[in-house]
Amino acid sequence: MIQKPRLFTPGPTPLHPAVQEAMARPIPHHRTDEFRKVFAESITGLKAFLKTTDDVVILAGSGTGGMEAALVNVLSPGDTMLALVAGAFGERWSALGRAYGMNVKELRAKWGEAVAPEEVGRALDADPAIRAVFVQLSESSTGAAHDVQALARLTRERKDTLLVVDAISGAGALPLETEAWGVDVAVVGSQKALALPPGLAFVSVSARAWTRIESARAARFYFDLRRERKAQAGGESAFTPAISNVVALRAGLAAVEAMGGVDALVHNAETLAAATRKAAAALGLPLVAPRDHGDALTALYPPPGIESGAIVKGLKSEFGSTVAGGQGELKGKILRIAHLGYYDATDILGLIATLEIVLRRVGHRFEIGRGVAAAEEEYLRRVKR
C-alpha cells in the first residue's frame, strides 16, 4: 500500500506549501535592499504573531539557541533564576542556567501537570533575589501548558524579576499576548506553528528586558542580542542569516495572515486538540495531562498492557505517519500527536482512523470507529456553519 510520509510530531511540523515554494527559490544576497525588505517584513509579521510592539530578533539557530540567547542576555554569572520544571524542556532551562554559572532554583511539577502560579508567587516572595522566571508556555514533553498570563502578573509587579517564556511550541497554538500580559522575553522556533523547517529562532524583548540586557554579564557573542538589535533595526542580521529560511518565514507569516492571523491558527489547534482528546477518551487512551493540557499537542498513554512503542512503530510502518514517543522519564511510555501549525480536520481524522487500525493490530479491544466518531462529534459541536 502507498504510504505518504506525514509528520504528526510537535516539531518539526508539516511545511506550508508557500514555505516549500519559498525554500526552493534561488537566494538573494543578504546585504542587499531586496533582502533587507524581506527581513524587515518578517520582523513586522513576527510582532503580529506574538502580539507585541516589542523588538523581535531573528536568529539562525534552533529553538534551544533561542532559549540560550534569552538566558545569557538577561542574567549575570551567579544570578538567582527560577526554572519552572514540568518536563524535559523545563529541565533545559535549568541545564542552561547551570552551564552559565547561575544559581538555579527550581519549582517542579509532576510530569503532565503545570507549576501553579500561586507556588511561583510564594517562591518569589520567599526569595526577592530571583532575577528571572523561566517557563514553557507549552511543555512539549507532556502537552501541559503553563498559565503564562498569571505568571506575568506576578513578575510585572516585581521591578527586578523578568519573565522569560519558552513559547517555542506554544506560540500560534495557545493564546499568547506577549505585550498585553507583560512577557519580557518570548522565544519561538520556526519548525512549529509557523510551518517552516527548523533553522530559525525568534526572541521578543520588552523594554525592561533591554535595560537588564545592557548590564547583564553572562558570556555571549553569537547570541548577543545587543548586537542583533542594532543590526536588525536596519533590516540585517549581525551574522550571515539563513537566507532561504528567512525568505520562507515571510511566506509562512503571510500564509498565517491569509488564514485570519494567529488567533485563527490558535483556534485551529484548539479544535483539533479537543477532537483528539474526545477520540482518546472513546478509545481508552488516558491523557498525560488531563487537567493542565494545552492544545499544541496531545500526549497519550497507551491502553493497559500495550506498549506505546508498538503504536508509534505501527503508525510509521503501516501508514507512514510519524507521531512522537515520550522523552525523559516518559520515554517509551507515551505517544504525542501534534496540532500546532499546518494541520486540518482531514489530517487528524485520518490519523485517528489509522490509529484505530494500529490499536486493533496490537490487540487493543474497542469498538472500531468510536474514536473517529467522537472526534467528528466534537468537531461538529465546536465548528458551526
Place this chain on the structure above:
Amino acid sequence: MIQKPRLFTPGPTPLHPAVQEAMARPIPHHRTDEFRKVFAESITGLKAFLKTTDDVVILAGSGTGGMEAALVNVLSPGDTMLALVAGAFGERWSALGRAYGMNVKELRAKWGEAVAPEEVGRALDADPAIRAVFVQLSESSTGAAHDVQALARLTRERKDTLLVVDAISGAGALPLETEAWGVDVAVVGSQKALALPPGLAFVSVSARAWTRIESARAARFYFDLRRERKAQAGGESAFTPAISNVVALRAGLAAVEAMGGVDALVHNAETLAAATRKAAAALGLPLVAPRDHGDALTALYPPPGIESGAIVKGLKSEFGSTVAGGQGELKGKILRIAHLGYYDATDILGLIATLEIVLRRVGHRFEIGRGVAAAEEEYLRRVKR
C-alpha cells in the same frame, strides 16, 4: 479552520512529491543526449506500466488527444467502428469517429453498467466490416469497468478487427495486461494513476495495429503515430515535447517502480475502493455501478432527498477537498471519489470522516462514525500484517 487543498477527483489526481520536485527543475534542451536518455527511460517505464513490449509513444496532449491519435491512426474515412458507450467517455469515442467521417456503430449500456462481452461478440458476428472496437477500461463518469480481457479474446481471433482501449483512468488502477491479453492500442493520460500533472498522453501500439496504421487514411498530422514512432525510437519526439512533464514522468515511473510496480499500485486502488464501497453502504449512499464497478473511482448517489451538489460543495468549502460531481446524464446527481494514483489509507479514511460531517450538515440521518468504521474493517480484512 485550516483547509488543505486535496484532490479526490479521478483526474487530475494528487502529484507525487518526486513529480513535483521534477517539475520544478530547470529544463534541459530536448535535442540533447541528456534528454534523449530521460525520454528513452520513460518509454521503458511505460512499457512496464502497461505490461507490454509493444511500442509506446509519448504525446504532448491530454487524454482526449491520445484517444484522437488512436482513432485517426487505425481508421480510414467511412470505416465502420464499434463504440461501446457506457458513459460520457464512451460518447467521446463516438464523437471522435463522427468528426473523422467514420460509420459509427454503438453498443450502449445503462450508465453505471458495462457493455457485456457477449453482446460485443454478437455485434462482431453480425457485422464483419467492423474495423475496430473502442472501449473504456474504466468509464470515469460512472466508475464502471469493461472486461477488456474478454473483449480482447474476441478481437484477437478476428484478423481485421482491432481493440482500442481508453485506459486513461484505468491503467494503474485496474489490472491491464496489454500484450498478454492482446490489446491493440491502449491510451493512458499522465494526470491519473501516474500522479503527474495533465499534459502527456501515452499510446501503446501492437504489431498488427502498426500494420493497419500504415494503410489508414484518416487525416492526421500532429498525431501521426508513424512519424512519432520513427522519432521516438531515437529518444526524441517529432515535435517539441513537454520537457518538464517528461522529466517528471521518469520520476513518477520510478516512484511506481519503488513501491513495487504497477501491480502494487493496482492493489492500492483496489483496497481503497473496497473500503470506500463499504463506507458508502454503511452510510446509505448507493453505488452508481453496484455490479460493474472498477477500482479507479467510486461513484455514489446521495442519500434520498439530498442534493449531491450540496455534498460536493460542503467537502470543498468546509474541508478543501475536491470530489467530482456527475457528468452528462448524471450531472448534478452523483459524487465521484478517486482511488487511482497517489492516495493512501489516511487520505481515504480522512475523506470519509469529513464526508460524514458534511452528510450531517446537510441533514442526512445516520450513526456518525459508521462509514469510517466500515472502511477500517474492510481495510483490516484485506490488508494482513
